[in-house]
Structure formats: structure tokens, C-alpha cells
Amino acid sequence: MTMPTFQRSPFSRSExxxxxxxxxxxxxxxxxxxxxxxxxxxxxxxxxxxxxxxLFLPGVLGLIIPxxxxxxxxxxxxxxxxxxxxxxxxxxxxPCYLIAVGIGWSLRSRRTGMMFPALSGTLAASVxxxxxxxxxxxxxxxxxxxxxxxxxxxxxxxxxxxxxxxAFFRNGLLGDLLFASLFVSLESSLTVVKRKDALLVx
Numbered sequence: 001m002t003m004p005t006f007q008r009s010p011f012s013r014s015e016x017x018x019x020x021x022x023x024x025x026x027x028x029x030x031x032x033x034x035x036x037x038x039x040x041x042x043x044x045x046x047x048x049x050x051x052x053x054x055l056f057l058p059g060v061l062g063l064i065i066p067x068x069x070x071x072x073x074x075x076x077x078x079x080x081x082x083x084x085x086x087x088x089x090x091x092x093x094x095p096c097y098l099i100a101v102g103i104g105w106s107l108r109s110r111r112t113g114m115m116f117p118a119l120s121g122t123l124a125a126s127v128x129x130x131x132x133x134x135x136x137x138x139x140x141x142x143x144x145x146x147x148x149x150x151x152x153x154x155x156x157x158x159x160x161x162x163x164x165x166x167a168f169f170r171n172g173l174l175g176d177l178l179f180a181s182l183f184v185s186l187e188s189s190l191t192v193v194k195r196k197d198a199l200l201v202x
Contacts, residue, residue: 015056015057015058017186017187017190018052018053018056018057018183018187019057019065021052021182021183021186022049022052022053022057022065022066022069023069025044025045025048025049025052025179025183026045026046026049026066026069026070026072026073027069027073027076028044028045029044029045029046029073029077030073030076030077030080032044033077033080034080040171040174040175041163041167041168041171042167042168042169042171042172042175043171043172043174043175044172044175045175045176045178045179045180046070046126046129046172046175046176047096047100047122047125047126047129047172047176048122048175048176048177048179048180048183049066049069049070049179050066050067050070050097050100050101050104050125051066051100051101051103051104051118051121051122051125051180052104052118052122052179052180052183052184053065053066053069053101053104054066054100054101054102054103054104054105054108055104055105055107055108055114055118056183056187062101062104062105062108063101063105066097066100066101066104067094067097067098067101070093070097071090071094071097074089074090074093088140089133089136089137091136092132092133092135092136092137093129093133095132096125096128096129096132096133099125099128100121100122100125100128100129103121103124103125104118104121107121114184114187114188115181115184115185115188118180118183118184119177119180119181119184122176122177122180123173123176123177125176126169126172126173126176126177129172130155130165130168130169130172130173131155134154134155134165135151135154135155137154138150138151138153138154138155141154141159143159144159
């Protein structure tokens with residue numbers, strides 16, 4: 001009697017964990033809106049999810065999955081707030097997602113010392129997202145004066161009745177850096193374990 005054989009998963013343990021971390025980070029922003037909307041607004045690993053997903057997911061999936069997951073989370077948030085699923089904000093957010101994915105993809109050739117490049121790339125992507133999206137809001141929102149002073153307002157205090165945009169940036173950057181640190185630390189630990197297992201087998 002022959003024992004049944006099980007087909008090996010095409011993904012490694014570290015790649016599966018990377019996918020789970022990516023999806024958890026992306027959809028944390030959706031869950032947070034319901035559970036703690038007033039606590040640290042915009043505290044979500046937006047850019048870190050895109051960058052780390054491109055960095056650690058295998059092959060072309062590292063390009064596709066982060067962007068698709070972020071766009072789906074955008075659509076869910078739009079539904080939550082009662083605005084069109086596809087809004088003009090996509091013109092500002094999608095290029096930022098692609099930039100973050102591109103930064104992560106460019107770091108794939110590195111095998112060691114990933115923490116500093118990943119955090120630096122996350123910081124750069126977060127700053128770009130902050131500048132591009134708030135400039136887009138300034139340009140497309142009638143409540144902002146279409147002047148240099150109005151642009152500065154969009155980057156700092158924002159509109160009355162809402163938390164200041166600098167606070168959104170601070171909270172978002174904090175979420176990005178914390179998540180990127182966790183992501184890289186866990187993936188590095190799994191790589192060490194994988195190498196030790198390979199040595200034991202050999």
C-alpha cells in the first residue's frame with residue numbers, strides 16, 4: 001500500500017508569512033476606522049506594506065499583490081465613508097503606491113543588512129505620499145485657496161474641523177516605520193532559521 005503524497009507548497013514559509021503580514025498591515029487601516037477612529041488618525045502601515053510586499057513576496061507577485069491590496073482597502077474605506085469607490089484621489093494615491101513598490105523592488109538584490117535600506121525607503125515613500133496626496137487635495141479642493149499660502153495650509157493645518165495634516169503625516173510615518181521594522185526583523189529571523197535548517201540537513 002502506497003502512502004499518499006502531498007504536493008509541496010510553491011511558497012516558502014517566509015513568503016507565506018510575508019503575504020500574511022502584508023494583508024494584515026493593509027487591512028489594519030480598514031479595521032482601525034471602525035475600532036478606534038479617533039485614536040491616532042491615519043496610523044496605518046500604508047507605504048511600508050507596499051514596499052515590504054514588493055521586497056519579500058516572490059516574483060511578479062511582489063509587484064501585483066501590494067498594489068491590488070491597497071486599492072481594495074481604498075475601495076472599502078470609500079464605501080465606509082459613503083463616497084464613490086473610484087474617486088479622483090486615485091490620481092494621487094496610485095502613483096505613490098507604485099513608487100513604494102518600486103523602491104521595495106529595487107532592494108530585492110540585497111541579501112543582508114536590510115533594516116536600514118528598508119526604513120530609509122519607507123521614510124522616502126512616506127514623505128512622497130504626504131507631499132503628493134496633500135498637494136493633490138489642495139489642487140482639487142475648493143476650500144483651499146489656490147495660492148502658496150493655501151498649499152502650505154494643505155501641508156500643515158489642513159481644513160477646519162479635521163485633525164491637522166502634519167498629524168496625519170506623523171501618525172502614518174510612525175505606523176510605516178514600526179511595521180517595516182517588524183516586517184524586516186521577522187523575515188530576517190526566518191532567513192536565519194532557514195539557513196540553520198539547511199546546514200543541519202547537509
